[in-house]
Amino acid sequence: MSVHELVLAVETAESSLPFPAIVFAGIAAVTFLALAVVVWSFRDVANRHSQKTGGQAGHGADHH
Incomplete structure (x- = not known):
């Protein structure tokens, strides 16, 4: 088998x-x-539901 036949x-x-x-x-x-x-x-x-969580609660803000 020649190279040409192999390529074909x-x-x-x-x-x-x-x-x-x-x-x-x-x-x-x-x-x-x-x-x-x-x-x-x-x-x-996140902004639509921020009023339900009190703004930034749970994001490092202290609410004491």
Whole structure:
């Protein structure tokens, strides 16, 4: 078996992607944006619930 035949055998044995590479990039971008929306939706949770705990209680503040 010559080197040329070996290279051809390896090239034909490669598996192809089910989608073009740009589709995988698009899926990754959409996933990243969806997770960013989730993080953005929780951006003010600590401040919304601060009245229930009395402000900074539990964060080193002394309330004696």
